[in-house]
Structures are given as structure tokens and as C-alpha cells.
Amino acid sequence: MVHLCSSHDLLDAVRSGASGPELREIELPTRFRAAFTRKDEVGIFDGRADKDVRRSLHVGEVDMPELAPDECVVAVMSAAINFNTVWSAIFEPVPTFAFLERFGRQGRHGARHDLPYHVLGSDGAGVVVRTGPGVRRWKAGDKVVLSPSYVDEQDHGSYDDGMMSESQLAWGFETNFGSLGEFCVVKANQLIRKPAHLTWEEAGASTLCAATAYRMLVGRHGARMKQGDIVLVWGATGGLGSYATQLVRNGGGIPVAVVSSEEKAELVRSQGCEHVINRTDLDLGEQGLRHPKAGRILGETIRRLVGEDPGIVFEYLGHETFGASVYVAGRGGKIVTCGSSTGYRHEYDNRFLWMRLKSIIGSHGFNYHEAVETNRLIALGMLHPTVSTVFPLDEAPQATRAVQTNQHVGKVAVLCAATAEGQGVDDPALRDRLAGHLNRYRR
Template structure:
């Protein structure tokens, strides 16, 4: 690892709102603090039931990498924890160092990523402090959020849909130099203007989950939700579900949200969701949603609320819920899935899929356009952050542990360069119109 460096004047200048020339006049530091995993610790959880990410996530000095022509250096004010950080920190389903090794075979730009440490994090907000020689639309001083979709613009597939590119990667998961540090490296086509009414920690916690939900529900590659559609949303107070509820409501759909406690039900209702199911009140016993009659019992509960079966099921829990999801979707309905946080091997009765002409759509991430579109909605005050908890960078392991053990609602943020919460707002009038109650709904 790199040797410790003195405090960065460049980071201080970015915090204070310095302009382009002032930032350029300051040296780029040779090292910076970041949260990372170590290649030589792969395997430390072998034989352990509790794979505590606080053992594998370290915070310390790392080297500033060389900048490629299409890249920027961003002084990260705040980042967020996503479940891919948990996967990286437990080295499952495969150690992410395998991704870095594969990337490293793609020439010197890729080789920079193949290191004995992996700087994690796929959501960030901050200030551009350097741009590569090929960057045209961004300059030092720009306030940005970062899309984690890492796409090679020379791959022809990216011109149809960035997610159809064979070279598409998840930044900070399949690449190095991610969000959880005082600085990060990103491609210029990952940058999006920061919503001006949000704090750094609010702005830095939206894009991955909000844009994933947008692609699943609204974008042309997903379920294509329309007005009046009934949408069943699993885990409605989670990172994905909390944005899905808002997108369905705003788009004229009818959300039916599934939660696990009355406290979470209250949060969802405060978002404007009228129809909420507490799955612990379905009396399914120890088998939970894998109970043989879970689909029928859940379907009856949905029909009691809205009078019909859901046309769309928003799925990301996987093994625990997938069988019920296929069952409850209406004839011709759609189950759209972007993950399997409870297990990848799904079981469902195929009769209810083929005989009732239902569809399963796989959805992964989002393209740059979708990321920009959902941040536009956030910037207009139509979609709100679902931030619940904020940790300092030194406690990145604790922040990731909270997500790993599901001891949170909404999103968990990490302050990287910002010295305290509440900074970064430049449009106070819009913030006043949106209101602190809505912006802090998940922090009650």
C-alpha cells in the first residue's frame, strides 16, 4: 500500500467551492484515503457462517492512478453503500479481484485496475478536479453525481443500449478506483449534474438504485409501466423498493408494497402508497414466502386491497419470493427481476407462467440515458432521496455491515470528503418547496 500523505489542499478547495483555475493550480495528491479490500485476504471467511465485512474492509492511503484521456478525477464528497459492496467484501459469488484481473488484460488503461487492493463503491457525489485530454463537456469545479455504468463507447453494442455492450462493467465493483474514497476515477460518460437542492450525502445515494428501478419500470427495456397498472413491490423500504414506490406512484400506477414491519409500513404510506402488505401478518410460518400456499395467500391479500392481480411484479429478492411472484402476476403479466439477494436458484411452478402467458424480464443496471433521466426527476424534486443513515469514511466497514445485516431502511451513505452532513445545497428555494419532511422521510 502507498505511504500516508499530508492533507490535500485540492480536496479542501473542492469542498469550499473553488473555481476551475484555482483547482488546476493545485497539485493532484499522490495518495488519498479510501476503503478497500485486499487480494491476499480472499478466503478469510472460508468455514465461517458470519462473514462480517468489518474484517475485510479497510480504510487507508492508496495511490492516485494515472488518468486516461476519457476519464476524470472527482473529489468525492459522499458515497453510498450498495449490495455489490457487500458482495465484494465477502468475496462472493466470486472475488472481485477476478474482474480486475480480466480488466487488466485490456491494455494499460485496464492494467491500472489490476492491483492487490480494490477500492469499492458504486454511488458518489462530488466535484470534478481533473479531466483527461479527451474530455469535452466537463471541467474542474463541476458538481456531479456518478453513474456506475462503465461503458466502452467504442463497443458497437453501446450505441443500441449501453447495457447490451459486452464490455459493460459495474464501476467500483468490476473496476477499481470506486466511490468510497476522498477521490475517485470515472469515465466522463458516467457524470451527471448534481441535483442542486440536495446535500452531498443525499445526492450521492440515489443513482444506482433509482436508475435500476427506472429501467425496470419506466424505461423501454423494462416492464413499460402505464397509468393504472397495479405493481407489486417487494422490499418496499429497501434501496430499490423505496424508489420503485415513488416511480409507480408518480407514473400513475398503483403500488402494492410488501414490507416486514409496521414501522416500515408507515414509511411507505408516508410516500403516498395506500396499499401495503406486512408479510409477517400473512401467517406463513417458518417457511415464509416459500410456503407451498404463499402465492395463493399473497394473491388473496392483494385482491382484497385492489380488487385484481398485479400486472407487474418488481422482483429483486430472488429465491425467497420468486415462486410467489410468478403465481400472483395476472394473466399476461410481467415479472421483472434485477437480482436475487436471497439466493440465485429460483423455484416456481412453470404452469402458472406458460398457461397464463406471463413474462419474465431480466433487467440489469441501466444505461447512461436512463441514469440522466432519473436524476432529472430527482433534480426537479419529483423523486426524493431515501437516505436513512450516514457514516464517516473511517466507518465504511460499519456502514457496509448495516446493509449486509439488513439493519437499515432506504439508503446508507458515507461522508468521504465532506466534513459534515448538510452541505452541498445550492438551490435552497427548491429545497424549501420540496420540504424537509419529504427529503428526510427515511431518517425519522
């Protein structure tokens, strides 16, 4: 017999560890709580210097969407804030409703996404509560983490590398029904087994940044780091940088971490990174890293630390750092970039690129295989979450503001259906062995 329910009936069953058959007996709610932007507020920041995301990001009830045959509904126990949440909330570089409108033209199931509100969130972990009729490898009750790479498996481009598919999208950014809510809707090929030793907030805050760093540094589509490579890591205690530093050390590379305070320097040293540069100690003046001599000063500092120029530069800051990145990379070096959080328009002296045979590698997201390989490292305890702060769903706007204003280290998590921190651990023995690593970033 099927029972009518509120979202809390199903969520309470998930929290109590109900079996898959028991979860299927409880009807999906028609509405649930989520964090979203509104289409009618596009333009509210025009002319404003401070685009405070707390004005544009709302928490309230939204409709449960219809499920496509290859999709699942997941009760989201915890999600995380990424910089694409900030972009969505400030409606830049373009309002994400343009993405939803374009997706909506793809037919009936695409049209579900074209709504006057956009549920955000590209990282999360939770429990499967429903599967579409085309889903074969997953079932209700499975504990999962969510890959934000939204790939059409019927697109031929996805068979070599999902990121080369013309139809590839960033879930929760270029699609609706993202992770910042009590429930989300995902394609079955976004699901990955949850590492058993992690809490919900730890599991739900790793995939996007960790797998992005994996593709940039380790995967065959990125820099293909090898043992002994010196790797300059900008923003080494940020979401991406905190995983990059670990991957470099795991792979036998030599990380040189750039941070902005002594507190952050100590944090990255505690991860085993021996060579750390506090950029506030560099004599760069008011222009900072855009100073014409910034590359030379930074390069001299790196050589004093490790004796040679970096073979790889891990770039995601963009405008403020790119010129220096191109300069400091060694002859034949690689600058691998996945973003531009300080601005999209870069300036660099091209002589230092062509005359020293350097290369710039564009890297975007990751394919499903790379996500699974990254999650395997996490499940083995070789790569550790870097959660620093946890907010409840009602405070998702404040959590996003913390990332927007760089008032954080590592990852910022948001509890959605989980009622408290520390829930979701299924392998306490492994957790006890790794305890010193798991809480390093917690404040």
C-alpha cells in the first residue's frame, strides 16, 4: 500500500536506515526545501560593487520534478558550496537561466529544467530513494556521492572522454534540481559509491574539487604529472588547491604551495607540504601579483626553495596570477588551468611561452572514470576531505557568501537532510585510523 507523505516522512525513513523496499513504499513528496535563485531577480546587482549572494539566494519549497527513465531521486544528506554556486547567485558571467532555457529546448525531459527558479549545487552525498525504469545498477537505499558531470551516454563524443561530448553539462549549474536541497535529481551515471568511513558532510564535499584536480594533474587529459615533478599550486588551502597538494605528494611530485597567510601556511605544512610561499611576504607593492616583476620575484623564491623552476603550474585563479604562472614555469613546462576566479581576461608575455616551449592546458571538470578513480583514492584513505565549516540548509546563502568573500579554507559543507554533523559513518575502524587527517581543516 502506498501512503501519502510529507518530505519529512521519507527523509525520516532515510535517516533511520530504512531498507530499499521500505523507502519505495513511501510516496515521494510533491514539494521539498531547497536553495535557489529566481529568474525575476536577474539584474538586481547591476551597478553594485558588492554583489552579495545573500540577496539572491533563497531557501524555500520547490516542486519535485518528474523522473526521466535514466534518472534517480536522491535524498541529499549533505552538499557543498563551489565557486559555480557563487557565479550562479551573482548571475555572472551570464545568468544560468540562459543555460536552463537552452536545455529546455531539448525535448520533454529537458523542458523540466526551464523554470523561473534554479536549484543550485554541484556536490553532494545521500541515499537513492527512487530509480527510473532505465536504471539498472542502482537501487533505493544505496548510499552515494554525486558526480557533477552531466553526460549523455548516447552522445558518441562521451565514449572516448565524457568531457569532449558537445552535450556535456555541469549539473546544478547548467541544469536544474542540484544538490542544495532535501532531494535532487541525477542521471544514474552520476552516482558513485559513498566511502564508508566518511561522514555525510565529508563525503558530499569532495567530488567536484578533488576530481577536477585529479584530471588536471594525474589523468591522461591533463598535465600527466610524474615522480619528481615540481608543481606550483596556487591557493593551496582552497577547495581545489587542498586536493592538488595531496595528489602531488601521493604521486611522488614536489608541491610548492602558495597561500595568503601564515595560518594557511601552517595548515598546508600539516598536510606534508614542505615548501610553502606566503604571497604576502613577497615584495610586490600595491599591484600584487600583477606587478611586472612578480614572475621574476616569485621564480627566484621557488628556486631558493627547490633549486629549479616548476614543471607544472596548477592554475585556477586567472587574471591575478596567470602572467606570473606563464613566467615561472620551467622550459617545456605546463600551465594547467580550470578556471579564473579572479577574472577571465588574462595577460601574459607570450615570449616566455613560445621561446621556452611551454604549453597551456585547458581542463574542465572530469569524466566519470576520473570521478570514480578519485573516489577510490578517498575510499582507500589516500586522499582526504578538506571540510572546514558546516552550515545548515537554511544558511546556504551565508555559506555561499563565505566562499564568495574567500572567508574559508578547504570546503564549505551544507547539511540538507542530515540532522547533525558526524552522521553516516559505516566503517568506524578505518575512520579511527585516519582521524588525524580527516579533521585537519576543521575550525
